Amino acid sequence: MRGLVLEFGPAEVLDTVLIRPAAMYLGPILVGSPPAGVVTGKDRG
Numbered sequence: 953m954r955g956l957v958l959e960f961g962p963a964e965v966l967d968t969v970l971i972r973p974a975a976m977y978l979g980p981i982l983v984g985s986p987p988a989g990v991v992t993g994k995d996r997g
Contacts, residue, residue: 972994980989 975992976990976994979992979994980986983989983992
């Protein structure tokens with residue numbers, strides 16, 4: 953378990969604190985439609 957936390961923990965923190973909020977903010981701006989932008993920003997593939 954410790955190995956998993958050490959391997960994936962930093963990536964999850966970056967995703968939660970930086971990447972996902974940035975995508976949620978920029979999605980509507982780049983797409984031009986708030987609903988479509990939020991869906992695009994939330995999509996993690």
